Amino acid sequence: MQQSARSTLDAKVPAGRLQDKWDAYKDTVGLVSPANKRKRTILVIGTGLAGGSAAATLGALGYQVKSFCIQDSARRAHSIAAQGGINAAKNYPNDGDTIWRLYYDTIKGGDYRSREANVYRLAQVSGNIIDQAVAQGVPFAREYGGLLANRSFGGAQVSRTFYARGQTGQQLLLGAYQALSHQIAAGQVTMLPRREMLDLVVVDGHARGVITRNLVTGQLERHLGDAVLLSTGGYGNAYYLSTNAKNSNVTAAWRCYRRGAYFANPCFTQIHPTCIPVSGSYQSKLTLMSESLRNDGRVWVPKDSQDRRAPHRIPEEDRDYYLERRYPSFGNLVPRDVASRAAKKECDAGRGVGDTRLAVYLDFADAIGRLGQQAIRERYGNLFEMYERITGENPYEVPMRIYPAVHYTMGGLWVDYELQSTINGLFVLGEANFSDHGANRLGASALMQGLADGYFVIPFTLGAYLSGTRVDKQVTVDHDAFREAESSAQGRLLALLAVKGDKTVTEFHRELGRLLWNDVGMARTRAGLEEAIDSIAALREEFWGRVRILGENNTFNKDLEFAGRVADFMELGELMARDALARKESCGGHFREEYQTTEGEALRNDRDFAHVSAWEHTGSNSTPVHHQEALAFETVELTRRSYK
Amino acid sequence: MAERMTIHLSVWRQAGPDAPGRLVDYTVEDASEHMSFLELLDVLNEQLVGRNEEPVAFDSDCREGICGSCGVMVGGIAHGPQRRTAVCQLHVRTFSDGDRIVVEPFRARAFPLVKDLVVDRSAFDRIIAAGGYVSATTGGAPDANALPISKRAADEAMDYAACIGCGACVAACPNASASLFTAAKVVHLSLLPQGHVEADRRVMAMVDQMRQEGFGDCSNHAECEAVCPKGISIAGIARMRRAYVRAALR
Numbered sequence: 001m002q003q004s005a006r007s008t009l010d011a012k013v014p015a016g017r018l019q020d021k022w023d024a025y026k027d028t029v030g031l032v033s034p035a036n037k038r039k040r041t042i043l044v045i046g047t048g049l050a051g052g053s054a055a056a057t058l059g060a061l062g063y064q065v066k067s068f069c070i071q072d073s074a075r076r077a078h079s080i081a082a083q084g085g086i087n088a089a090k091n092y093p094n095d096g097d098t099i100w101r102l103y104y105d106t107i108k109g110g111d112y113r114s115r116e117a118n119v120y121r122l123a124q125v126s127g128n129i130i131d132q133a134v135a136q137g138v139p140f141a142r143e144y145g146g147l148l149a150n151r152s153f154g155g156a157q158v159s160r161t162f163y164a165r166g167q168t169g170q171q172l173l174l175g176a177y178q179a180l181s182h183q184i185a186a187g188q189v190t191m192l193p194r195r196e197m198l199d200l201v202v203v204d205g206h207a208r209g210v211i212t213r214n215l216v217t218g219q220l221e222r223h224l225g226d227a228v229l230l231s232t233g234g235y236g237n238a239y240y241l242s243t244n245a246k247n248s249n250v251t252a253a254w255r256c257y258r259r260g261a262y263f264a265n266p267c268f269t270q271i272h273p274t275c276i277p278v279s280g281s282y283q284s285k286l287t288l289m290s291e292s293l294r295n296d297g298r299v300w301v302p303k304d305s306q307d308r309r310a311p312h313r314i315p316e317e318d319r320d321y322y323l324e325r326r327y328p329s330f331g332n333l334v335p336r337d338v339a340s341r342a343a344k345k346e347c348d349a350g351r352g353v354g355d356t357r358l359a360v361y362l363d364f365a366d367a368i369g370r371l372g373q374q375a376i377r378e379r380y381g382n383l384f385e386m387y388e389r390i391t392g393e394n395p396y397e398v399p400m401r402i403y404p405a406v407h408y409t410m411g412g413l414w415v416d417y418e419l420q421s422t423i424n425g426l427f428v429l430g431e432a433n434f435s436d437h438g439a440n441r442l443g444a445s446a447l448m449q450g451l452a453d454g455y456f457v458i459p460f461t462l463g464a465y466l467s468g469t470r471v472d473k474q475v476t477v478d479h480d481a482f483r484e485a486e487s488s489a490q491g492r493l494l495a496l497l498a499v500k501g502d503k504t505v506t507e508f509h510r511e512l513g514r515l516l517w518n519d520v521g522m523a524r525t526r527a528g529l530e531e532a533i534d535s536i537a538a539l540r541e542e543f544w545g546r547v548r549i550l551g552e553n554n555t556f557n558k559d560l561e562f563a564g565r566v567a568d569f570m571e572l573g574e575l576m577a578r579d580a581l582a583r584k585e586s587c588g589g590h591f592r593e594e595y596q597t598t599e600g601e602a603l604r605n606d607r608d609f610a611h612v613s614a615w616e617h618t619g620s621n622s623t624p625v626h627h628q629e630a631l632a633f634e635t636v637e638l639t640r641r642s643y644k
Numbered sequence: 645m646a647e648r649m650t651i652h653l654s655v656w657r658q659a660g661p662d663a664p665g666r667l668v669d670y671t672v673e674d675a676s677e678h679m680s681f682l683e684l685l686d687v688l689n690e691q692l693v694g695r696n697e698e699p700v701a702f703d704s705d706c707r708e709g710i711c712g713s714c715g716v717m718v719g720g721i722a723h724g725p726q727r728r729t730a731v732c733q734l735h736v737r738t739f740s741d742g743d744r745i746v747v748e749p750f751r752a753r754a755f756p757l758v759k760d761l762v763v764d765r766s767a768f769d770r771i772i773a774a775g776g777y778v779s780a781t782t783g784g785a786p787d788a789n790a791l792p793i794s795k796r797a798a799d800e801a802m803d804y805a806a807c808i809g810c811g812a813c814v815a816a817c818p819n820a821s822a823s824l825f826t827a828a829k830v831v832h833l834s835l836l837p838q839g840h841v842e843a844d845r846r847v848m849a850m851v852d853q854m855r856q857e858g859f860g861d862c863s864n865h866a867e868c869e870a871v872c873p874k875g876i877s878i879a880g881i882a883r884m885r886r887a888y889v890r891a892a893l894r
């Protein structure tokens with residue numbers, strides 16, 4: 001069993017009424033004068049919504065910014081793939097929305113496992129994000145009168161979601177990218193694309209630099225800064241198959257963990273219920289079908305597990321609309337975690353459909369009968385097209401086949417109210433941190449959080465750090481800490497190439513994904529988790545003995561890049577299992593089969609587990625130390641989520 | 645059950661920018677009709693590593709047609725034969741059992757080759773940096789509804805803003821022009837009042853940058869529109885040219 005420490009983790013939440021905390025913080029926080037900003041170098045890793053908006057904003061404020069991304073252009077970060085929208089408490093439709101309601105929905109949706117003060121601040125700045133995006137020229141959907149349009153999303157009773165067709169993430173990201181480009185042209189930001197961060201450099205307890213690999217030449221580079229901002233996204237690709245982009249990975253965050261940043265709630269992963277199912281072993285990633293489809297689609301499976309008839313030949317009485325049956329008041333619109341588990345339950349019982357039997361039907365026949373094909377085309381035309389392109393089936397005629405897939409990770413590096421990790425000067429933004437979504441994220445909240453962190457939070461909290469810290473000006477990239485970090489990164493690359501085994505990187509990644517999906521996926525048990533910890537350790541050992549990577553270190557070498565990431569995913573996978581094992585309750589996306597109600601719903605344990613788990617690395621071969629940050633709920637009452 | 649297919653590929657292999665390149669023939673025997681074209685390349689790469697041959701380098705990321713990372717010539721067509729589809733969403737079922745498909749990188753002087761099917765498209769980033777933005781720094785933005793914008797203008801701006809920056813337009817153009825890419829941003833911003841203030845400077849700077857990068861001029865072949873995975877209209881190029889002339893005369 002791992003060591004457990006009730007710790008001293010200080011979230012540095014300001015005193016005062018919840019509604020006044022952020023204003024009070026801003027009123028009293030230290031500032032950096034314009035003349036001094038010029039002398040400060042900030043390293044920003046990642047150019048998604050969080051990193052792109054932070055780099056652009058800090059550049060405009062006068063800091064010298066170095067911005068790094070793994071893709072060939074800052075415009076391609078995975079935020080670009082977000083479809084549905086972004087929440088903001090603007091109350092433009094006058095339907096009763098307030099900052100408080102957005103706050104409350106988010107903290108409840110997260111199953112009471114997030115920090116009140118952070119979530120409230122997120123709701124407070126949500127409106128500013130929309131103002132900023134519009135000023136940049138983001139073409140949000142509008143009504144005929146010229147004002148902004150809103151739509152509804154899961155987990156809320158008001159319309160507060162702003163959108164740009166099904167490409168909201170793309171448009172918000174391009175807004176941030178263009179603002180970043182402006183600062184690049186102005187000389188405030190130096191852009192370094194095709195760079196992967198391989199280590200963090202810590203000098204006297206302060207984050208002072210990073211080691212990056214130039215992915216074209218293979219050269220390792222040392223970068224010195226006054227602070228490091230990590231905005232490198234989530235770790236859903238640990239499961240191999242997910243809706244994440246191929247390059248999304250945990251390496252930068254994991255290297256920081258190994259340098260002393262605590263990793264919080266790694267077992268909180270979001271499995272999205274409506275994705276296109278896996279079709280074969282060659283499958284490289286999964287594609288999401290927007291949550292909005294559940295407004296008009298009905299989910300069902302055949303009642304009889306032996307029923308292999310084509311869906312249109314199965315009469316009504318032989319179908320089980322299991323969500324409508326089990327959750328009469330919410331029906332097909334239950335939250336993501338509930339819908340995903342229900343689909344798994346049906347498939348586990350042998351009632352899954354399609355070649356693989358790992359899918360359920362999402363049927364639009366009733367809606368088409370009621371509203372006509374044209375109305376459905378107007379609502380979902382682009383999604384139906386995408387479905388047909390991928391599966392070759394026409395969803396106007398045949399029900400869609402869907403299955404849950406890994407989509408987002410609520411866990412991440414632990415940060416305090418200022419978004420600072422347990423390493424001084426290392427700030428973590430967006431999906432890479434753990435802070436705002438608790439155990440389950442609501443739809444349209446990821447874009448909001450990334451941009452809140454980058455545009456509106458970090459400019460204040462970074463200033464607070466810099467104004468209150470004496471940075472050692474004598475440190476250069478020739479410091480021993482840089483030398484040591486570079487040589488350890490180099491050693492690791494050479495070690496990977498030196499294995500010269502007989503299995504490909506993808507084979508190992510697929511195997512890791514299978515282990516995590518089965519035992520650290522939608523339903524977890526003590527026995528399964530204990531077995532996963534052992535199996536992953538064995539897989540790690542096999543990896544370092546049998547992986548085959550061709551090519552050289554000093555060239556463009558995708559296999560080598562991926563090998564390093566898979567190696568880190570394996571270490572993380574073990575921590576995910578360890579965290580899931582330690583959390584002896586079910587909450588949000590974390591479902592322990594031992595802890596459920598008699599009706600099979602998640603059973604939270606607020607007495608023992610209303611805390612953040614934060615794990616401290618203690619060495620490659622020793623178990624991590626388990627710290628806890630107790631979550632104090634002063635403004636909301638903890639209730640059980642029921643969707644019956 | 646999914647149908648198994650044999651697909652022959654002739655793939656451009658080039659170790660680096662200065663190394664000689666050539667087409668190399670491969671055969672994938674157990675392709676599935678449900679695979680995407682990039683998954684077909686993944687399977688090929690697994691087989692190559694198994695035989696101790698270096699895998700084919702190509703860029704890809706989101707694999708759902710929105711990030712713009714991927715892009716290769718498939719049978720001589722940028723992103724392949726299916727219209728309005730990026731190559732990551734092109735599926736093997738588009739082809740027939742036994743087909744031979746030539747796979748080459750996007751070629752243009754302004755897109756220097758990096759390795760195999762990977763090219764350097766950073767010229768696009770420099771075109772945007774030349775003026776493809778509204779100078780609205782963070783903070784101080786007025787309320788989002790302070791400025792009504794007609795639905796028509798917003799929708800049309802969105803049509804152009806949908807560009808994913810993949811470079812297919814350049815690869816398809818006989819002149820290797822980046823006019824469609826540049827116009828998409830110029831027109832997106834010029835259709836919105838937020839973009840008006842800097843409109844003249846923007847179009848001049850972006851078009852000048854496009855030329856400096858070594859892209860050719862547009863001579864109305866419309867090949868770009870035909871291969872654009874987002875279906876961006878060449879009407880944008882005409883608008884950009886008018887805006888350029890107006891700005892130059894002012």
